[in-house]
Amino acid sequence: MKKVIYFCLLLIFMITVDIIGQSAGTLVHHDNIESEFVDARNVDVWLPEGYSGSEGKQFPVIYMQDGQNLFIADSANIGEEWGVDEAVTKLVKNRKIPEVIVVGIWNTPKRYQEYMPEKPFNSLSRKTKSGLKKKFGGIPVSDNYLKFMVDELKPFIDSVYRTKPDRQNTYAMGSSMGGLISIYALCEYPQFFRGAGCLSTHWVGDPDVEPHEVSEAFVTYLTESLPDPGGHLIYFDYGTASLDSIYQPHQHKIDRIMMDKGYRVGMDWMTKKYDGHEHNEIYWRKRLEVPLIFLLEE
Numbered sequence: 085m086k087k088v089i090y091f092c093l094l095l096i097f098m099i100t101v102d103i104i105g106q107s108a109g110t111l112v113h114h115d116n117i118e119s120e121f122v123d124a125r126n127v128d129v130w131l132p133e134g135y136s137g138s139e140g141k142q143f144p145v146i147y148m149q150d151g152q153n154l155f156i157a158d159s160a161n162i163g164e165e166w167g168v169d170e171a172v173t174k175l176v177k178n179r180k181i182p183e184v185i186v187v188g189i190w191n192t193p194k195r196y197q198e199y200m201p202e203k204p205f206n207s208l209s210r211k212t213k214s215g216l217k218k219k220f221g222g223i224p225v226s227d228n229y230l231k232f233m234v235d236e237l238k239p240f241i242d243s244v245y246r247t248k249p250d251r252q253n254t255y256a257m258g259s260s261m262g263g264l265i266s267i268y269a270l271c272e273y274p275q276f277f278r279g280a281g282c283l284s285t286h287w288v289g290d291p292d293v294e295p296h297e298v299s300e301a302f303v304t305y306l307t308e309s310l311p312d313p314g315g316h317l318i319y320f321d322y323g324t325a326s327l328d329s330i331y332q333p334h335q336h337k338i339d340r341i342m343m344d345k346g347y348r349v350g351m352d353w354m355t356k357k358y359d360g361h362e363h364n365e366i367y368w369r370k371r372l373e374v375p376l377i378f379l380l381e382e
Contacts, residue, residue, distance in 0.1 A: 108173035109133050111155055119236055121228040122198060127237065128188040129245065130155060130169050132176065135183070142246045144184045144253035144380065146281075147233060147269075149199065149262030151188025153365055164365040171372045180373075181380035187241055189233070191262075196220035198229040199261035200289065201268035203309070204301040208294075215293040230269055234276050255379050257281035259368050260327075263320070264302075270316060271309040279317035281375035283368050284327075287334040291327075299334040306341050313346045318353045319375040323361025332357070354378050 112129040119125075128151050135143065152159040154168045168186055175181045192198065202224045205213065217223055233256075242249040256266040256277050263282030270280040287302055288295035320338065322331040339355050347353035356374060361367040 108169045110136065111169070117237075119232045121232045121236070122225065123192050123194060125192050126190040127151060128155060128190070129241065130172075130186040130188065131245070132183040132185070133173060134176075135185070135246070140246070142248045144182065144255070145187060145241060145245075145247050145249075146184055146255045146257055146379075147187045147189060147238070148256075149189055149191065149258030149265060150195075151190040154186070154188040160365060162364060165369070166365055166372060167369045168372065171369070171376060175373060175376055175380075180377050182382060184380060185241075185245060185247060187237070189237070194222070194225065196261060197222045197225045199258075199265040200224040200226055201264055201302075201305070202227045203268075204298070204305040205289075207301045207304060208297060212289075212294040212297050216289055216298075219290050219293060226265055226268060227272075229265065230272055233269065234273050238276065251275055252278050255279045255281065257283075257375065257379075259283040259365075260286045260363065267306075267318065270318065271306070271311065274311040274316065277316075279319070279379040281319045281379055283321050283371070283375065284323060284331065284363055285320055285335070285338075286331075287338065288330065291330055295330070295334070299337055303337050303341055306338065307345075310341070310345050310347075313348065313352050316352060317379050318342070318347065319356075319378050320354070321356040321358060321371065321375070323358045323363065323367055325360055325362045327363035328361060 110131045112131065114127045114129065116124050117127055132143065148154055148168070153161055154166045157163055157165045172184060172186065176183050197220065205224045241247060254277050256269045257280065258266045263285035266280040267282050267285070270277045287299040289298035320335060322328050322335050335355060342353050358371055
């Protein structure tokens with residue numbers, strides 16, 4: 085039955101493909117993709133400039149959250165894109181990273197429920213869970229979101245595009261809640277993901293609903309669930325303005341866990357602070373090259 089569902093899913097992907105010209109590389113848009121696990125959504129696949137001219141060559145893959153904000157300003161939430169295609173192209177030309185495929189997974193109205201890691205959420209007090217559920221319209225469904233990523237989306241990407249499908253060449257990245265689901269993906273599926281890039285990671289859940297209890301839940305979860313150091317790469321950062329201004333003490337808790345677990349600064353883990361940076365795509369675009377180099381540098 086599962087194979088039948090996957091075959092139908094594959095047909096949907098193939099029927100809805102649409103090629104969009106980009107200033108750098110090529111963007112392939114897959115519209116309204118159905119899933120057995122979560123609500124339908126769009127997915128963009130960006131192919132680097134060398135993809136079309138290198139028959140047989142395979143490429144690493146980054147799975148990025150909030151896909152509508154990555155490549156095209158017109159589809160971005162605040163009219164500002166990350167400029168992922170320009171950043172990757174520049175780094176490739178400067179021989180900083182290899183060419184890489186970027187899969188942009190669009191969010192849905194259930195963004196919070198899909199991106200809030202379930203296991204840390206389930207460890208919260210009843211009062212805090214109730215407050216977060218009321219604030220964001222439901223309980224997390226992030227375990228199903230990860231099943232969509234690894235059981236449906238990744239097999240499709242690997243079957244249609246020339247990827248390097250192994251763990252060593254597969255990464256997750258996102259900002260804010262997208263940072264949370266990216267580190268959750270690495271912890272829950274360490275056999276699939278080599279690295280996670282987490283920008284302005286939203287450790288607080290919501291600043292109005294017991295933020296320290298929420299970040300402590302992540303401390304407990306990461307203490308128990310982080311893969312052993314040496315085989316994975318993890319990047320965190322935060323700014324000091326707007327919403328990012330509250331992150332520092334919470335990130336410091338996570339940094340302590342990374343050190344206690346034996347992760348080596350600059351080798352398999354990095355946390356960066358950016359003075360004056362705010363919580364939006366303008367500032368994530370400014371510093372995107374740093375996690376790309378950290379994760380992909382050969």
